[in-house]
Amino acid sequence: MTLNSSKIYALVLNPWIVIGSLVLGGAAGLLFPGESQRLVVLSDIYVDLLKMTTLPFMISAVIFSLQRLFRDGGASRLLLRVVTVFAGASAIVAVVGAIVLLLLDPGANLSSSTMHTFGVMVGGDATSSDTVMSLYGTDIPPKSLSFTDVLTSLVPTNIFAALANGDALKALVFALLFGLAVGRVPERISVGLSQSLETVYHACQKLMHWLSYPLPLILFCMSAAQLGKSGVGPLHAMLQFVIAFFVTAVLLLVLAVVVIWKRSNQRLGVTLDALRAPFALALATRNSAACMPSMIETLVDGLGFARSRVELLVPLAVSLLRVGPMVYYVCATLFIAQLYGHTLGVVEVCTVLLASVLAGFASAGMTGLVTVSLIGMTCAYLQLPFEAAFILFLAVDPVCDMLRTLILVIGNAAAVSMICPRPLKI
Structure with a gap:
């Protein structure tokens, strides 16, 4: 990368440029909604361009990193450390989220105007005076996701079909599995495949650089299109939940930045500067897989950090450690429990916490509204009617999705x- 291109790259990823673009786009969306x-076409094309490099990048990185890992040794010790860190990170994020929500209590003592807005959004009846009843709606039997279903969904019957469908x-x-097998093949035979995969990896990384400009x-386009479509009404109605999730x-x-700072033995300024690229891409794409090259x-x-470890662990963490x-x-x-006045004890x-961690692992490979729908999996344990409140979360999901992706990307960088x-x- 030349000096001029490095300066441009640093400029477009500057946090103030990122925030300013979002603010200006939001203002344009409110002033000129139609x-x-x-502009949503431009943002959709951009995200699709990033997604097209994700799978070849991930596959090439994992296979030749596993090959290198077996060649260097230490695979069993690494596996134990991965399981320990993944379990600890899952517990930490779940506990922090619970503490913030229980302290802020965003679903309780809502104003009558907010409850009326909820009733309109859920029931579609602006004249309804019984907003509490319309929030409940018609109970739908919760769809449970068994452990067997999760295991079955992991195994590809046709790898080419999985690639064609974008099933990460x-x-x-x-x-x-393929990388484990290649790692056991003699180096004199597998060297050609290793070089080919490394070429694919570096080519995808170069594409990501170009797409950052x-x-x-x-x-600007994404923010304008979203606020032009939804306005600020849904955001205002769910403001207390959004604030609570933002604080979390x-x-x-x-916490993640502090962990990375201490583990990297770098100055805080150097650490923050290095994290600018994945931070900006997480905001822009709302797609953690598209941020993998930048994270690496x-x-x-x-x-x-050691390249051989990072190139293996980043795809593994992004796909499985779904902390966001x-x-x-x-x-x-x-929040739903507070909204319906459901008092929770310690056991509940x-x-x-446990159901949310399991739902997080089950969300691997899912994005957007499918991710939101898994809230029903956690609500089912408390017999809460999530289906009636589903539209409330859809209304503010673009904002929450950015925060989820940021937590996932920076949190996984800390885990790695x-x-x-x-x-x-140094």
Whole structure:
């Protein structure tokens, strides 16, 4: 990368440029809603361009990283550390989310105007005076997701069909198994495949660099299109939940940054500067898989962690350690319980935490509204009528999705830094 292109790259990923683009886009969406909604085409094309590099990047990185891992040794110790860190990170994010929601209590003591807005959004009846009843709606039998279903969904019957459908989780399972097998093949035979996969990896990484340059324009278009379509009404009605989830996200992001800072043996300013790229891409794309090349570059080139470990662990963490959805499910379930006046004891709160972690793992490979729908899995344990409140969360999901992706991307970077050996202090 030349000096001029490096300066441009740093400029487009500047946090103030990112925030300014979002604010200007939101203002344009409110002032010119009709015209702004047409801008969604540009943002959709941009996200699709990023997604098209995700699977080849992930597969190539995992396979040749596993091959290198077996060649260097230490696979069993690494596996134990992965399980420990993944379990600890899941517990931490769930507990932090529960503490914030229980302290702020955003679903209780809502104003009558807010309850009326809820009634309109849920029941579609602006003249209804019984907003509490319309919130409940018609009970629908909850759809349970069994452990067997989760295991079955992991195994690809046809890897080419999984690639064609963009099923990242099944592709990851294939890459892990294939990489384990390649790692046992003699190096003189597998060297050609390893070089080919490394070429694919670096080509995808280069594409990600090129696609970062129009980032401010894309952020402007995405923000304008979203607010032009929905306005600020739904956001205002769910404001207390959004604030509570925002506070939770900030606490977790600060914790993740501190972990990365301490593990990297770098100055705080260097750490923050290195994290700018994945931070900006998480906001822009709301797609954690599309942020993987940036995360790897940040941890390896920016912070000095071992490339062989990072290239294996980042795809694994992004696909399996779904800390963003986990904490979101905790917050959403507790908010619904507060909204319906359902008092929770210690056992019920612990049940919410465990169910949310399981739902987070089950959300692997899912995005958007499908991710939101898994709140019903956690609500089913408390017999809460999530189906009636589903539309409330859809209304503010674009904002929550950005926060979920930020937690997932920066949180997973922290998890990878905990698993990898510390780089030497410069």
